[in-house]
Amino acid sequence: MLTILFDGIAYGMLLFVLAVGLAVTLGLMNFINLAHGAFAMAGGYITVFAMQKAGLPFLACLPLAFVGVALIGALLERTLYRPMYGKPHLDQVLFSIGLAFMAVAGLDYFVGSSQQNIQLPEWLRGRTEIGDGALLLGMGHYRLFIIAVCAVLTVVLQFILARTRFGSRLRAAVDDPRVASGLGINVNVVFLLTFAVGSGLAGLGGALGAEILGLDPTFPLKYMIYFLIVVSVGGTSSITGPLLAALLLGIADVAGKYYIPKMGAFTVYLLMILILMWRPQGLFTRKGAR
Amino acid sequence: MSGKTPGRPKFSGSPRGTGEAKPGPGGHVTDWQKPLLKKARWRWWEFVLWAGAFALPLVTPSHSLMINEIAIVALFAMSLDLILGYTGIVSLGHAAFFGFGAYAAALFAKLVMPDPTVGLAVAIVLCALLGAVASITILRGTDLTRLMVTLGTALLLLELANKLDWLTGGADGLQGVVMGPVLGLFEFDLFGRTAAWYSLTVVLVLFLLMRRLVQSPFGATLKAIRDNRLRAMAIGVPVAARMVTVYTIAAAVAGAAGALLAQTTGFASLDVLAFDRSADVLLMLVIGGVGWLYGGVAGAIVFRLLQDWLSAVTPQYWMFWIGLILVLLVLVGRDRLLRPRTWFGRKPA
Numbered sequence: 279m280l281t282i283l284f285d286g287i288a289y290g291m292l293l294f295v296l297a298v299g300l301a302v303t304l305g306l307m308n309f310i311n312l313a314h315g316a317f318a319m320a321g322g323y324i325t326v327f328a329m330q331k332a333g334l335p336f337l338a339c340l341p342l343a344f345v346g347v348a349l350i351g352a353l354l355e356r357t358l359y360r361p362m363y364g365k366p367h368l369d370q371v372l373f374s375i376g377l378a379f380m381a382v383a384g385l386d387y388f389v390g391s392s393q394q395n396i397q398l399p400e401w402l403r404g405r406t407e408i409g410d411g412a413l414l415l416g417m418g419h420y421r422l423f424i425i426a427v428c429a430v431l432t433v434v435l436q437f438i439l440a441r442t443r444f445g446s447r448l449r450a451a452v453d454d455p456r457v458a459s460g461l462g463i464n465v466n467v468v469f470l471l472t473f474a475v476g477s478g479l480a481g482l483g484g485a486l487g488a489e490i491l492g493l494d495p496t497f498p499l500k501y502m503i504y505f506l507i508v509v510s511v512g513g514t515s516s517i518t519g520p521l522l523a524a525l526l527l528g529i530a531d532v533a534g535k536y537y538i539p540k541m542g543a544f545t546v547y548l549l550m551i552l553i554l555m556w557r558p559q560g561l562f563t564r565k566g567a568r
Numbered sequence: 569m570s571g572k573t574p575g576r577p578k579f580s581g582s583p584r585g586t587g588e589a590k591p592g593p594g595g596h597v598t599d600w601q602k603p604l605l606k607k608a609r610w611r612w613w614e615f616v617l618w619a620g621a622f623a624l625p626l627v628t629p630s631h632s633l634m635i636n637e638i639a640i641v642a643l644f645a646m647s648l649d650l651i652l653g654y655t656g657i658v659s660l661g662h663a664a665f666f667g668f669g670a671y672a673a674a675l676f677a678k679l680v681m682p683d684p685t686v687g688l689a690v691a692i693v694l695c696a697l698l699g700a701v702a703s704i705t706i707l708r709g710t711d712l713t714r715l716m717v718t719l720g721t722a723l724l725l726l727e728l729a730n731k732l733d734w735l736t737g738g739a740d741g742l743q744g745v746v747m748g749p750v751l752g753l754f755e756f757d758l759f760g761r762t763a764a765w766y767s768l769t770v771v772l773v774l775f776l777l778m779r780r781l782v783q784s785p786f787g788a789t790l791k792a793i794r795d796n797r798l799r800a801m802a803i804g805v806p807v808a809a810r811m812v813t814v815y816t817i818a819a820a821v822a823g824a825a826g827a828l829l830a831q832t833t834g835f836a837s838l839d840v841l842a843f844d845r846s847a848d849v850l851l852m853l854v855i856g857g858v859g860w861l862y863g864g865v866a867g868a869i870v871f872r873l874l875q876d877w878l879s880a881v882t883p884q885y886w887m888f889w890i891g892l893i894l895v896l897l898v899l900v901g902r903d904r905l906l907r908p909r910t911w912f913g914r915k916p917a
Contacts, residue, residue: 362898368711371850372894378891383885506715544728547727558709
């Protein structure tokens with residue numbers, strides 16, 4: 279019981295890190311990026327290669343995945359994504375699906391379609407159990423590690439967005455790009471940095487999640503719907519919304535698979551449709567957001 | 569006394585006067601109707617296209633199966649055009665109705681009776697019902713919300729079809745569907761000629777209906793909703809009712825396409841509901857051009873030929889090329905694709 283809750287929280291935290299970049303591009307820049315999962319996959323593969331080929335330790339790979347994917351994201355933003363900001367949503371959807379397809383097939387070509395494994399270091403493999411009976415709480419150390427990392431990230435992100443100069447510039451640039459640039463804010467640079475950090479976070483999530491979610495070339499399409507659920511249900515006006523939605527989704531998914539395995543993902547989809555019918559802008563959103 | 573009855577003054581000038589618009593008594597065409605009617609007029613190449621399509625199975629019997637398939641996906645793409653191109657509803661889950669129609673037709677043939685026309689009608693009605701129910705979900709929210717609920721609906725049905733394996737055969741697909749002869753007269757043959765003609769006939773009938781629909785005042789209100797929903801509401805278009813209606817119709821047509829596929833191949837499997845199918849049909853429509861019924865036809869033909877050619881060159885990496893085409897298409901600009909003159913030089917301001 280508690281173990282399921284714990285696993286669900288870990289899963290949800292992971293989903294949050296994976297999806298928060300999407301929440302930023304979607305909510306702040308109003309861009310529907312279905313290729314977000316491809317960035318996460320890139321992070322996962324960077325980690326796998328760095329560990330297998332270069333023999334780097336797992337902990338050193340995580341920042342590498344973040345930086346590497348952030349650079350890719352920055353490059354793509356500058357070259358491909360920027361012309362898309364003003365286009366209709368249909369164009370954005372087509373464009374980003376196309377990118378995701380290319381990433382899937384390209385990786386398949388270069389790496390092969392087999393599932394990749396990550397060798398976790400010894401100190402992350404164990405499991406601690408507290409209590410017994412119905413209150414038994416079994417905590418995998420790796421999941422504990424994920425929760426800790428993600429919690430720290432959330433706090434840092436919230437701090438940056440709400441308290442720093444960059445955060446207020448970003449919010450200004452989002453609310454009205456013209457006025458913001460008139461006030462001397464370099465909107466393009468702000469968007470570029472934001473996109474890069476968002477992609478980098480996805481890459482970090484992909485690296486962290488490779489062990490739990492599995493990593494193969496179809497990753498972007500398999501988890502696309504989950505990222506989108508987090509963002510659309512959570513609403514895009516803050517980062518607490520996606521966080522709560524991700525936790526909800528994680529717990530619901532793990533519990534659903536444990537208690538009613540016959541239903542599979544059915545419950546999750548049904549819940550999502552019902553929630554979106556009830557609150558089309560997402561559960562945790564202020565009125566008046568776009 | 570015989571002769572002309574006096575009384576009515578003669579109109580001066582041409583009978584369809586260029587003067588003030590007259591609210592013509594029944595049948596008379598007023599000025600403001602002319603451009604609309606001109607748009608709705610049949611062109612010569614449309615007759616050629618349809619005549620050619622029906623002649624093809626005779627000319628190249630070996631390609632009948634492919635013609636059948638193209639006709640079916642063209643119909644599917646046209647149904648998406650009704651909601652995407654004419655009404656502006658972005659859907660990533662249109663395969664939901666296609667797949668539902670396919671399973672409905674296959675199950676009907678297997679469990680109730682093998683007659684194809686009755687099965688088709690049943691599938692259409694069931695899909696219309698499903699569409700009417702599903703249309704509630706797309707009325708509110710932004711593009712993202714709609715994207716999510718349409719995608720969610722398709723995934724929901726996919727999950728259902730997978731889990732209800734006692735009914736649908738699950739991942740193995742629904743096998744053992746035997747179809748009776750069309751109208752009790754024409755047996756389905758091995759080369760698929762009957763199948764091709766059957767599908768083409770159904771596609772033509774539904775196309776005529778859709779053509780009439782989008783060129784009617786009803787169709788004009790759909791375009792108004794697409795272009796500016798707020799203004800459409802302001803001039804008195806019942807936006808929600810229109811969206812429900814058109815979504816239902818599109819679902820029914822997509823269901824017909826799915827039913828045709830299941831009936832002509834005698835098989836229904838999970839891939840009729842898969843995400844790839846929704847994405848493919850979207851791509852077809854975009855290649856052919858949205859907001860134009862023939863866009864679906866053109867897109868289906870181009871897509872199928874591309875698929876044949878690219879899979880022959882690189883069998884596994886079809887997805888890569890499809891992605892590349894999508895990206896280039898959007899970067900060049902969808903509206904400029906059909907006008908090659910605008911590819912080079914500056915963008916219009």
